[in-house]
Amino acid sequence: MDKVVALTKRRGFIYPSSEIYGGLSGFYDYGPYGVALKRAIRDLWWRHVVELRDDVVGLESTLIMPSEVWAASGHLTNFVDPLRQCTGRCKKRWRADTVKGDKCPECGSEVYLRPETAQGMFVDFKNVINSTRVRVPFGIAQQGRAFRNEITPGNFVFRVREFELMELEYFVKPNEDDGWFDYWRKERMRWYTDVLGVNASRLRQYDHPKASLSHYSKQTTDIEYEFPFGWGELEGIADRTDFDLRVHQEASKTDLTYLDPETNDRYLPWVIEPAVSVDRIFVTLLIDAYDEDVVNEESRVVLRLHPNVAPVQVAIVPLSKKEDLIKVARDVRSSLQGEFRVEYDQTGGHIGRRYRRQDEIGTPFCITVDFETLNDRAVTIRKRDTTEQERVAIAGLTERLTALVAG
Numbered sequence: 001m002d003k004v005v006a007l008t009k010r011r012g013f014i015y016p017s018s019e020i021y022g023g024l025s026g027f028y029d030y031g032p033y034g035v036a037l038k039r040a041i042r043d044l045w046w047r048h049v050v051e052l053r054d055d056v057v058g059l060e061s062t063l064i065m066p067s068e069v070w071a072a073s074g075h076l077t078n079f080v081d082p083l084r085q086c087t088g089r090c091k092k093r094w095r096a097d098t099v100k101g102d103k104c105p106e107c108g109s110e111v112y113l114r115p116e117t118a119q120g121m122f123v124d125f126k127n128v129i130n131s132t133r134v135r136v137p138f139g140i141a142q143q144g145r146a147f148r149n150e151i152t153p154g155n156f157v158f159r160v161r162e163f164e165l166m167e168l169e170y171f172v173k174p175n176e177d178d179g180w181f182d183y184w185r186k187e188r189m190r191w192y193t194d195v196l197g198v199n200a201s202r203l204r205q206y207d208h209p210k211a212s213l214s215h216y217s218k219q220t221t222d223i224e225y226e227f228p229f230g231w232g233e234l235e236g237i238a239d240r241t242d243f244d245l246r247v248h249q250e251a252s253k254t255d256l257t258y259l260d261p262e263t264n265d266r267y268l269p270w271v272i273e274p275a276v277s278v279d280r281i282f283v284t285l286l287i288d289a290y291d292e293d294v295v296n297e298e299s300r301v302v303l304r305l306h307p308n309v310a311p312v313q314v315a316i317v318p319l320s321k322k323e324d325l326i327k328v329a330r331d332v333r334s335s336l337q338g339e340f341r342v343e344y345d346q347t348g349g350h351i352g353r354r355y356r357r358q359d360e361i362g363t364p365f366c367i368t369v370d371f372e373t374l375n376d377r378a379v380t381i382r383k384r385d386t387t388e389q390e391r392v393a394i395a396g397l398t399e400r401l402t403a404l405v406a407g
């Protein structure tokens with residue numbers, strides 16, 4: 001873990017928040033490569049949970065919601081970690097359990113920073129069924145910031161106080177929850193191994209015993225990863241029954257039932273919810289990918305990230321700063337930039353050193369533009385994991401890299 005933390009700082013994945021003022025416990029900033037990795041995680045989740053399916057729609061609800069939502073959902077009575085933010089003049093944030101009553105101690109407003117994105121999807125349930133053509137079974141998906149007053153933040157970004165949740169609320173017929181619960185457990189596991197390339201032997205499923213279930217859950221399975229500090233929750237998949245729609249229906253006095261157009265049955269759908277944070281996937285991927293090996297009698301650090309998530313998928317390294325060579329290298333860069341996450345490294349240092357740097361940030365492919373390129377209009381693809389080299393015509397480079405990135 002210490003090695004991963006040092007690497008992420010050294011290479012600009014993560015910085016402690018407000019570090020020049022001594023940092024802020026439980027808060028981190030994401031640097032240039034960290035942002036690229038985060039965006040890749042977020043985009044792949046959206047792609048596989050929303051875009052590649054025709055039964056899930058997206059939503060973006062607000063981060064700040066009224067206290068009635070959290071009173072109805074049971075968060076105020078069952079959890080002690082919500083944070084509240086004043087929406088009035090002062091904008092101060094408060095630990096919810098230190099504020100008496102509903103008003104901001106400073107200026108009297110009544111709102112909460114959300115500890116989960118889920119409630120936005122329940123509160124908007126009626127809007128979504130009235131404005132789209134979704135039919136049960138269907139899902140609403142949301143990605144966005146969540147805030148918790150974690151008493152013990154730690155293990156890097158495993159547990160932080162401000163993080164980015166990705167949640168799917170999948171609405172099903174009341175007696176069909178068990179089947180869908182199994183479906184989503186398998187589907188989510190498959191996403192980690194096949195799309196993100198996480199080592200299957202370091203993943204397992206943990207079924208919560210009744211006593212440790214959240215107040216809204218009938219059954220919960222965690223997808224766990226074997227972290228350096230032990231097995232820990234990566235993602236939770238919960239069967240939330242009709243708990244949330246029911247409590248919001250009661251508290252808001254709004255009918256939230258669904259009318260089945262085929263059977264004319266009216267009911268509150270049950271909900272299967274896979275929920276995970278980008279931050280926790282981030283730390284998982286870095287730990288899973290970190291490796292040290294020896295190449296040509298030199299030891300190296302290498303992040304064996306799947307090409308799908310690598311912050312830089314293709315690095316272009318011209319062998320020298322000679323003008324005609326640089327020109328070709330820049331043309332290659334332009335032709336690849338729209339297709340891949342590309343970095344151009346013209347620093348001119350020893351080529352081996354430039355490869356080592358790309359190995360450390362997990363770049364799966366380096367394109368070397370050398371003197372021969374000027375004659376044969378071809379470049380070398382150097383592969384991170386094996387350090388093998390392959391000569392490819394510039395004309396066929398995009399196609400070859402597309403195949404390599406797809407694995």
Ligand code: GAP
Nearest residue numbers: 116118158159160163234235236275276277280
């Ligand atoms: N809506 C359900 C829910 O929020 P949760 O188990 O409290 O369930 C879901 O959180 C996921 O969010 C966890 O599996 C984990 O991936 C992530 N998560 C929770 N607390 C976190 C924290 N303090 N820092 C980073 N990620 C967190």
